[in-house]
Structures are given as C-alpha cells and as structure tokens.
Amino acid sequence: FAPKVLDGHQLLITAGPTFEAIDPVRGITNLSSGKMGFAIAAAAKAAGAEVTLVAGPVHLPTPRGVQRINVQSARQMLEAVQSHVAHASIFIATAAVADWRPASFNDQKIKKDGSGDVPALAFVENPDILATVAQSERAQRGDLYCVGFAAESHDLLAHATAKRVRKGVPLLVGNIGPATFGQDDNALLLVDAHGHRELPRASKAALGVQLVQELARRLPALQAK
Ligand code: C5P
Numbered sequence: 001f002a003p004k005v006l007d008g009h010q011l012l013i014t015a016g017p018t019f020e021a022i023d024p025v026r027g028i029t030n031l032s033s034g035k036m037g038f039a040i041a042a043a044a045k046a047a048g049a050e051v052t053l054v055a056g057p058v059h060l061p062t063p064r065g066v067q068r069i070n071v072q073s074a075r076q077m078l079e080a081v082q083s084h085v086a087h088a089s090i091f092i093a094t095a096a097v098a099d100w101r102p103a104s105f106n107d108q109k110i111k112k113d114g115s116g117d118v119p120a121l122a123f124v125e126n127p128d129i130l131a132t133v134a135q136s137e138r139a140q141r142g143d144l145y146c147v148g149f150a151a152e153s154h155d156l157l158a159h160a161t162a163k164r165v166r167k168g169v170p171l172l173v174g175n176i177g178p179a180t181f182g183q184d185d186n187a188l189l190l191v192d193a194h195g196h197r198e199l200p201r202a203s204k205a206a207l208g209v210q211l212v213q214e215l216a217r218r219l220p221a222l223q224a225k
Contacts, residue, residue: 004046004047004048005048005212005213005216006044006047006048006049006090006212006215007047007048007049008089009044009048009049009050009089009090010049010050010051010052010087010088010090011041011049011050011051011052011088011089011090011091011092012052012054012081012084012085012090012091012092013037013041013044013052013053013091013092013093013094014037014053014054014055014056014077014081014092014094014095014097014129015032015034015036015037015038015041015053015054015055015056015058015094015095016032016033016034016037016056016057016058016060016095016096017029017030017031017032017034017056017057017058017095017096017097017098018056018071018072018073018076018077018095018096018097018098018126019056019057019072019073019098020073020074020100020101020102020126021072021073021102021105022102022105022106022110022121023105023106023107023108023110024107024108024109025109026109026110027102028098028100028101028102029057029098030096030097030098031096031181031182032056032058032095032181033058033181033182033183034055034056034058034060034094035060035182035183035184035204036094036149036175036186036204036207036208037055037092037094037095038053038055038058038060038063039204039205039207039208040092040094040208040211040212041053041063041066041208042063042066042205043205043208043211044090044208044212044215045063045064045065045066046209047209047212047213047216049090050067051063051065051066051067052066052068052069052084052088053066053067053068053069054069054071054080054081054084054095055068055070055071056071056072056077056096057070069084073098073101074097074098074101074127074129075101075126075127077095077097077129078127078132081133082132085138085144089143089144089145089219090144090145090146090147090215090219091130091133091134091139091144091145091146091147092146092147092149093129093130093133093146093147093148093149094149095129096151097126097128097129098126099125099126100123100124100125100126101123101124101126102121102122102123102124103121103122103123103124104122128167130146130148130167130169131166131167131168133146134146134148134167134168134169135168139168145170145215145218145219146167146168146169146170146171147169147170147172147173147215148164148167148169148172148173149173149174149175150163150172150173150174150175151174151175152175152177153177154177156174156175156176156177156189157174157189157191157196159174160172160173160174160189160191160196161191161196164191164192170192170193171190171191171192171215172190172191172192173189173190173191173211174188174189174190174191175187175188175189176188176189176198176201184203184204185201185202185203185204185207186202186204186207187199187200187201187202188207188211190211190214192218199211199214
C-alpha cells in the first residue's frame with residue numbers, strides 16, 4: 001500500500017453544537033450541523049489517521065472506521081476530549097460550543113403559571129475546550145497540533161488572526177461567510193503564523209480532504225515520529 005499523509009497520526013476532533021439543559025424539556029444550543037467536522041474526520045481517516053470524533057447532538061452518520069463519542073453539554077464535551085487526548089497528535093475543534101450554560105438545572109419542567117411572569121435565567125460561562133487543550137503540556141511542547149475554527153459575521157481575517165493568538169493555536173480556520181449552517185458546501189480561510197490562504201468554495205467533503213493535506217504539510221516534526 002502507498003503511504004498516506006496522516007499515517008501514524010491520531011486525530012481527536014469535536015463537532016456539532018452543544019446543548020445546555022434548562023429543565024427536562026428545554027435548553028439552549030448553537031446552530032451547527034456538524035457537517036464540516038464529520039467531513040474532516042472522514043478525510044483524516046481516509047488519509048491514514050486513527051480518528052476519535054466527539055460529537056454534540058447532530059443527525060449525521062458516523063464516518064466509516066471513526067470512533068464516535070456522543071455528548072450533549074460543553075462540560076461533557078470537555079470531559080470526553082480530556083479522556084481521549086493523551087495519545088492524540090492532532091486536535092481539531094470544529095464544535096460550536098455554547099459560550100454559556102444555565103447556572104442551574106431545574107429537575108422539573110418550569111411551569112407557565114398564567115401570570116405573564118417570565119423565568120429569570122442566570123447563566124455561567126462554559127469552559128473553553130480548545131484553549132484548555134492548547135494550553136496543555138503536550139500542545140505547548142509541540143506534540144499535539146491544535147486547530148481552531150471561527151465563524152464570524154464580519155472582518156473574518158482580523159478576527160481569525162486575533163483568535164488564533166488568543167486561543168494559542170498554530171492554525172485557525174475561518175468559515176468564509178455567509179453563514180453556511182447545514183449546507184453541504186463552504187469556503188475556508190486558513191490563518192497561521194506566516195499568513196493566510198483561502199480554500200475556495202467547495203463541498204465540505206472536498207474541503208475536508210484539502211484541509212487534511214494542509215495539515216500534513218504543517219506536521220513535518222510529527223510525521224518523522
Ligand atoms: O471563541 P470562539 O467560540 O469563537 O472560538 C471558536 C473556536 O473555539 C472553535 O474552534 C470552537 O470549537 C472552540 N471552542 C471551544 N470551546 C468553547 C468555545 C469555543 O472549544 N467553549
């Protein structure tokens with residue numbers, strides 16, 4: 001067999017939204033189909049990597065040969081990531097993680113009492129999964145290559161450039177607008193320490209393959225292992 005570009009690599013990837021429960025029947029979430037993350041997982045597997053996919057609530061089939069862990073909340077996503085990151089050489093965060101969760105969970109459904117009063121919901125901040133992983137010792141040493149995503153409504157290059165530095169990751173991938181929630185195609189802006197490069201609009205499957213090739217080019221040190 002011909003060698004593949006991610007042979008010997010272990011990829012851990014998050015995808016989809018998180019769902020933060022308010023009570024047994026309600027919660028807050030983000031718009032995200034998970035399609036980009038699932039496409040990258042499939043492309044990385046086809047490129048020879050062992051792939052673990054931590055997925056929020058999405059309606060997508062598991063790519064062949066990929067280990068999938070289903071989670072709901074940001075805290076569950078972080079826990080799943082932390083228990084599978086030890087041997088990973090690449091971490092890609094495509095998940096649209098809810099920034100906040102309700103400060104408390106009501107065991108029983110909050111009832112409408114007819115008075116017109118509305119519940120006052122308090123929120124607390126969720127952990128930043130990508131930033132947490134990027135700060136880990138293995139990532140800092142260069143043994144774990146971390147990639148973040150960004151969805152912005154304007155000034156994508158400026159925001160993606162700032163976000164790359166803030167999150168402490170070598171590569172930040174911006175979704176080039178307009179918002180592509182649920183669609184099968186996308187266009188990506190790759191931002192690293194050297195500059196930026198665009199992957200023009202294409203199917204998410206094709207972009208997954210291109211992104212994997214870009215990754216492989218950026219991983220010479222790991223490839224030698
Ligand atoms: O800060 P922002 O949410 O725009 O950053 C987006 C990037 O950070 C994505 O890669 C996303 O998966 C990741 N992220 C995360 N945990 C959070 C928030 C964002 O991993 N709580």
